[in-house]
Amino acid sequence: MSTRINIGPVHPSTHGVLRLVADIEGDTVLRVEPHIGFLHRGVEKLVENRMYMQSPAYMEKLDYAAPMSYDELYVAVVEKAMGVEVKERAQWVRVVLLELQRIASHLLWLGTAANDLGQFFTLFMWCMKDRDMILRLLESASGARMFYVNMRMGGLVQDLPPGFGGGARDVLDYLERRVKKYEAYLEKNPVFMERTKGVGVLGKEDAINLGVTGPVLRASGVGYDTRKDNAYYVYGKLSFRPQTRSEGDVFARYRVRMMEIAESIRLVRDALDRMPDGDAIGMPVRLITTGAKNREASASRETPRGEGIMYMVADPQRPYRLAIRSPTFVNLAALTHIAKDCRLADVFAILGSLDIVMGDADK
Amino acid sequence: MQISSLLAIAPFLPASASPGSALGELVGIVEYAIAVAVIIIVFDYVFGWLERKVVAKIQKRHGPTYAGKYGILQNMADILKLLSKQHMAPANSDKPLFLATLPIMLAVTLFLVLLIPFSPTLSGSSSGFVLLVVLVLVSFMPLMIFVNGFASGNKFSAISAERSVVMLLSYEIPLVLVVATAAALAGGYSLNGIVGAQSQLWYVLLMPIGFVIFFIAMLAELERPPFDMREADSELIAGWLTDVSPPYYVLALFLDYSRMLLGSMLIAILFFGGWEGPVLPPIVWLLIKVFAIAFFIMIVRATMVRMRIDRLLRFGWLILLPLAFVNLIVTYVLLIG
Numbered sequence: 001m002s003t004r005i006n007i008g009p010v011h012p013s014t015h016g017v018l019r020l021v022a023d024i025e026g027d028t029v030l031r032v033e034p035h036i037g038f039l040h041r042g043v044e045k046l047v048e049n050r051m052y053m054q055s056p057a058y059m060e061k062l063d064y065a066a067p068m069s070y071d072e073l074y075v076a077v078v079e080k081a082m083g084v085e086v087k088e089r090a091q092w093v094r095v096v097l098l099e100l101q102r103i104a105s106h107l108l109w110l111g112t113a114a115n116d117l118g119q120f121f122t123l124f125m126w127c128m129k130d131r132d133m134i135l136r137l138l139e140s141a142s143g144a145r146m147f148y149v150n151m152r153m154g155g156l157v158q159d160l161p162p163g164f165g166g167g168a169r170d171v172l173d174y175l176e177r178r179v180k181k182y183e184a185y186l187e188k189n190p191v192f193m194e195r196t197k198g199v200g201v202l203g204k205e206d207a208i209n210l211g212v213t214g215p216v217l218r219a220s221g222v223g224y225d226t227r228k229d230n231a232y233y234v235y236g237k238l239s240f241r242p243q244t245r246s247e248g249d250v251f252a253r254y255r256v257r258m259m260e261i262a263e264s265i266r267l268v269r270d271a272l273d274r275m276p277d278g279d280a281i282g283m284p285v286r287l288i289t290t291g292a293k294n295r296e297a298s299a300s301r302e303t304p305r306g307e308g309i310m311y312m313v314a315d316p317q318r319p320y321r322l323a324i325r326s327p328t329f330v331n332l333a334a335l336t337h338i339a340k341d342c343r344l345a346d347v348f349a350i351l352g353s354l355d356i357v358m359g360d361a362d363k
Numbered sequence: 364m365q366i367s368s369l370l371a372i373a374p375f376l377p378a379s380a381s382p383g384s385a386l387g388e389l390v391g392i393v394e395y396a397i398a399v400a401v402i403i404i405v406f407d408y409v410f411g412w413l414e415r416k417v418v419a420k421i422q423k424r425h426g427p428t429y430a431g432k433y434g435i436l437q438n439m440a441d442i443l444k445l446l447s448k449q450h451m452a453p454a455n456s457d458k459p460l461f462l463a464t465l466p467i468m469l470a471v472t473l474f475l476v477l478l479i480p481f482s483p484t485l486s487g488s489s490s491g492f493v494l495l496v497v498l499v500l501v502s503f504m505p506l507m508i509f510v511n512g513f514a515s516g517n518k519f520s521a522i523s524a525e526r527s528v529v530m531l532l533s534y535e536i537p538l539v540l541v542v543a544t545a546a547a548l549a550g551g552y553s554l555n556g557i558v559g560a561q562s563q564l565w566y567v568l569l570m571p572i573g574f575v576i577f578f579i580a581m582l583a584e585l586e587r588p589p590f591d592m593r594e595a596d597s598e599l600i601a602g603w604l605t606d607v608s609p610p611y612y613v614l615a616l617f618l619d620y621s622r623m624l625l626g627s628m629l630i631a632i633l634f635f636g637g638w639e640g641p642v643l644p645p646i647v648w649l650l651i652k653v654f655a656i657a658f659f660i661m662i663v664r665a666t667m668v669r670m671r672i673d674r675l676l677r678f679g680w681l682i683l684l685p686l687a688f689v690n691l692i693v694t695y696v697l698l699i700g
Binding site for chain 1: 418422424518522588589591592595596598600664665666670672673
């Protein structure tokens with residue numbers, strides 16, 4: 001006889017307002033079903049009533065753990081619709097900022113995932129502290145700590161401040177040491193290893209069929225990374241490899257994210273070294289723009305949570321319709337498949353490993 | 364075991380009270396009760412504050428700073444706030460059971476602290492079976508949690524109740540085996556005797572495996588990470604305390620900290636020579652050891668990842684139990700036999 005329990009939307013480890021309905025029998029979970037929509041703001045509709053440059057601030061609130069990536073994704077789709085080229089230096093700066101944002105997002109994930117595993121906020125606080133150093137960098141580049149609104153069509157609102165490169169390198173050196181420490185701390189802990197290894201396995205075939213992207217997909221052994229396979233900006237000029245693991249379990253997802261932090265640190269250093277001088281400022285802020293040239297445009301980006309796609313049907317001055325493919329939405333849908341016949345405690349480990357942000361899933 | 368010796372614990376016969384007149388006996392009992400109450404309250408308060416501060420330091424936070432010097436009044440403020448809130452019980456709970464279990468658990472814990480001697484002169488019972496009684500009543504706690512969890516009518520609490528029994532099954536037998544070994548070494552279940560037997564060498568050095576087992580089992584008993592599956596905040600919200608009202612939550616905190624005192628005292632007495640120590644008075648030595656052990660448990664709490672309940676069962680039966688037997692046999696062969 002199974003019992004149906006309702007986890008959330010008010011629950012310590014549902015990352016905001018996710019509701020899970022779980023059928024359990026003893027300690028075994030027969031089925032988990034995510035119910036979403038508690039944070040639905042209708043962003044896709046709101047955008048239709050605003051001029052192009054009024055919307056980036058809305059877009060950032062979709063994924064409040066990595067706002068820069070959505071800011072950039074929206075601006076990119078508008079650029080495609082208007083046929084604007086991004087300036088050479090702005091491309092490099094965008095890559096630097098996006099990779100910094102990825103590190104910040106993965107650090108936040110590490111802390112919250114450890115929390116879901118029953119770690120009493122220690123790693124969470126450490127990671128928040130380290131993430132704050134990146135936020136300070138991004139603040140110096142954009143003027144805001146969390147919601148940057150730093151992208152403009154064709155470039156940025158402002159170029160990197162003088163001395164940014166040196167400060168960024170110091171932070172990256174520090175983070176590299178810290179992340180190694182966290183890895184040692186977790187992987188030498190036998191309880192952490194047995195809580196994550198072999199738990200919540202998502203096979204390669206299933207991962208492809210379910211449409212998951214990002215670290216979750218790469219942890220299942222698929223080397224798909226939009227930065228590589230659909231290279232945008234200067235990612236094609238930078239050398240990096242999509243980080244993959246073959247196991248597909250919670251531990252593999254953890255490892256992939258940790259390796260991605262290391263890879264992003266390398267990418268930022270490389271980009272800072274090779275960045276050309278020049279102008280990076282985008283189009284001036286005007287409500288009425290030159291008008292969209294293309295009727296349809298789409299852009300796909302590797303956000304920290306997976307592949308984010310925006311498809312836009314453009315009117316001259318505002319989107320006629322904008323459709324967002326948010327990575328969290330798809331990854332979360334895979335939870336029902338992954339968390340089948342697992343233990344109750346594993347549901348939270350798996351949920352944590354999927355790296356969900358409800359603002360992203362609910363739109 | 365003779366019934367008469369079990370009964371001997373019923374009237375607390377403090378060593379300091381003058382036996383003879385009934386009035387003198389009563390005064391002795393009251394004096395002792397007040398002394399122990401002061402110790403418990405001071406420990407609970409200081410421990411509650413210290414835990415916040417220590418865990419905060421580990422987590423690179425400041426912890427409470429606002430209320431009083433170094434936030435020393437923060438717990439008082441919290442208690443006042445909790446007590447000022449509305450008391451209620453869920454509509455579908457079994458109210459008498461739900462409301463009675465937490466006070467009973469607290470009473471049993473305080474009774475146990477009364478039984479355990481603080482020093483040769485400050486001792487609640489002269490019985491030779493105190494350790495057995497303590498063990499029996501400590502095992503009673505998970506059952507009360509089971510009752511409370513099911514009586515609250517909350518599904519998370521019910522899961523917590525189930526986990527409580529599974530935990531009891533997994534660590535209780537190794538715990539008893541280690542205690543039996545210690546008692547065999549000392550030649551009796553009297554805590555005074557056990558401390559006396561450690562005047563030369565602490566038992567932690569004589570049976571290190573036994574200490575590790577006992578410490579792990581005590582962590583599970585005290586609901587401390589990595590064995591806090593009953594309260595598992597990231598899974599079961601607050602476990603068996605999910606539907607407890609704010610004034611009752613004060614009791615739960617009091618219970619938690621008192622159990623901490625109880626557990627640390629047991630560890631100190633069984634393995635670290637209790638109140639034995641040079642220069643300082645015995646009770647000071649005991650409290651120093653108790654705080655040192657409590658401090659260590661805080662650090663464990665701040666660093667460990669929670670274990671899974673089925674893994675704990677496996678861990679208890681496949682690792683702790685064989686180790687407990689090894690400890691028993693090695694101790695018998697080398698030290699007793």
